[in-house]
Amino acid sequence: MKKKIMLLAGLAFIILSSCTILKEYEKVNINDPDMALADRKIDKFQTTFQSYREAASGANGGKTGGGCGCN
Amino acid sequence: MKIILILLLTAAVFVLHAQENESGEYKKRVLENTEIDILFNYYEQDGENAAVTGGIGTEELTDISPTLIVAIPLNDDDVLTINANISAYTSASSSNINPFDGAQPADPFVASSGASKSDTWVNLIGSYSHSSDDRNRIWTSNVSVAAEYDYFSLGLGGSHTWLFNEKNTELSLNANIYFDSWSLIYPVELRPQGNDEPDEDDYLLDDEDDFYGNAFGTLVPGYDPSFTEHPDKGRNSYSIGLGFSQILSSKLIGYLSADFILQDGLLSTPYHRVYFSDKEDYFFQNFHLADDVERLPDSRFKIALGGRLNYFINHRVSLRTYYRFYTDDWGIASHTASIEVPVKITDKFTLYPSYRYYMQTAADYFAPYNQHLSSSEFYSSDYDLSEFSANNFGFGISYTDVFTKTKLGKFGLKSIDFKYNKYDRDTKFSASMFSFGVKFIIDSAI
Numbered sequence: 001m002k003k004k005i006m007l008l009a010g011l012a013f014i015i016l017s018s019c020t021i022l023k024e025y026e027k028v029n030i031n032d033p034d035m036a037l038a039d040r041k042i043d044k045f046q047t048t049f050q051s052y053r054e055a056a057s058g059a060n061g062g063k064t065g066g067g068c069g070c071n
Numbered sequence: 072m073k074i075i076l077i078l079l080l081t082a083a084v085f086v087l088h089a090q091e092n093e094s095g096e097y098k099k100r101v102l103e104n105t106e107i108d109i110l111f112n113y114y115e116q117d118g119e120n121a122a123v124t125g126g127i128g129t130e131e132l133t134d135i136s137p138t139l140i141v142a143i144p145l146n147d148d149d150v151l152t153i154n155a156n157i158s159a160y161t162s163a164s165s166s167n168i169n170p171f172d173g174a175q176p177a178d179p180f181v182a183s184s185g186a187s188k189s190d191t192w193v194n195l196i197g198s199y200s201h202s203s204d205d206r207n208r209i210w211t212s213n214v215s216v217a218a219e220y221d222y223f224s225l226g227l228g229g230s231h232t233w234l235f236n237e238k239n240t241e242l243s244l245n246a247n248i249y250f251d252s253w254s255l256i257y258p259v260e261l262r263p264q265g266n267d268e269p270d271e272d273d274y275l276l277d278d279e280d281d282f283y284g285n286a287f288g289t290l291v292p293g294y295d296p297s298f299t300e301h302p303d304k305g306r307n308s309y310s311i312g313l314g315f316s317q318i319l320s321s322k323l324i325g326y327l328s329a330d331f332i333l334q335d336g337l338l339s340t341p342y343h344r345v346y347f348s349d350k351e352d353y354f355f356q357n358f359h360l361a362d363d364v365e366r367l368p369d370s371r372f373k374i375a376l377g378g379r380l381n382y383f384i385n386h387r388v389s390l391r392t393y394y395r396f397y398t399d400d401w402g403i404a405s406h407t408a409s410i411e412v413p414v415k416i417t418d419k420f421t422l423y424p425s426y427r428y429y430m431q432t433a434a435d436y437f438a439p440y441n442q443h444l445s446s447s448e449f450y451s452s453d454y455d456l457s458e459f460s461a462n463n464f465g466f467g468i469s470y471t472d473v474f475t476k477t478k479l480g481k482f483g484l485k486s487i488d489f490k491y492n493k494y495d496r497d498t499k500f501s502a503s504m505f506s507f508g509v510k511f512i513i514d515s516a517i
Contacts, residue, residue: 022237023237036381037324040488041110041510049114049494054429056375
């Protein structure tokens, strides 16, 4: 577990140290709707189903709270 | 003509002035117009390891879920979002909480016509967000209520987001609390003894008091499970999440997240049967009578670490990737990886095929049908807690009109989405899902 966290932290450091700062007018590609970091709204059903059927899914939905999801 | 021009210019200056903040800078509205999302989902699943019948039996289930999401700009900085969900399901496995409907011999692979065969889950979420004048800080709070026949949940939450490095970096912190409560429903053969005298037709659903006597002790000689009710009806969940996103280049953006979740209270499902290998088996009709219900620890701590990396290949094709690692103190560890490749086939239509791989190890307390020992403290035969891997293939199509040219009264059509998902485990479980969504923009802000 400790190794994995170290690996993730190392990866994050490498990524961050290589990044540049873009001006708003340079973000045309990043602002493309297909580049959004959030899930599409239509994907909420898939996330709900996963939180019911998989023990490890779901941070705040399904079996974590907000409905038993036990059927 | 000049007068009209002057009037228009004056009006424009007035409007712009109204959108300036205290420091005199131009301030764009966080949300220009009210947005309405209407979503609909049809879901079906089948399998042979129902937890209600102790790890064997039909898992057939269908669910229909309409959802309405309305986002209303209250002023330049504040947005109120109302999210209303309904989920109406029919479940063969939960129908077998009471499998003795008298219509046919009870069997874990046959659905009963009892009251528990269907239910409706209703959920309402209200959230309020406020953005700072420079749009570099966002505060959000939310409250949620969810209810179904045997379950009620109240949730509260909030988040704070900071943007810096000219909005190239984003840091967020969120916290949520859920207070849930069960109405305890046990498998019919384990329900507490009532006052009525048992009789031969106690296995028929013709009397409210049926099964509340020790009917099965009379009908099946020797069957006398040592069952005790759960002492707790509540379940509390506390979660804290950290998010960090960074623009890495003009074509690459990444995101890291960490979620910490603590749950306490009744974490078992009260109508999940368990059968012990060191106890004699008792059957009535074709149905194995329960030795006990699922017993799980009253606390669980979960950690989930995730990462996203999206790459803009060209103006037609993007690449969206996701990875998540999960572990908890019940012995479950999991890896999830997914990829989606949106392809713009025209300026309005996008196809987005996707693939997701998921695997988990089993909980320490899981064993298949009839393999638990009665001497154990905790036990479950819920295959959602078993070791398995799963593949999910998805295919979506999206229509987007940024100018909302198609009008239905004051409603301008912004987008239409359709997606199909097929999910298969390496156990005997599979599911399909059809999702549909349409988004409207209302011309003038409320």
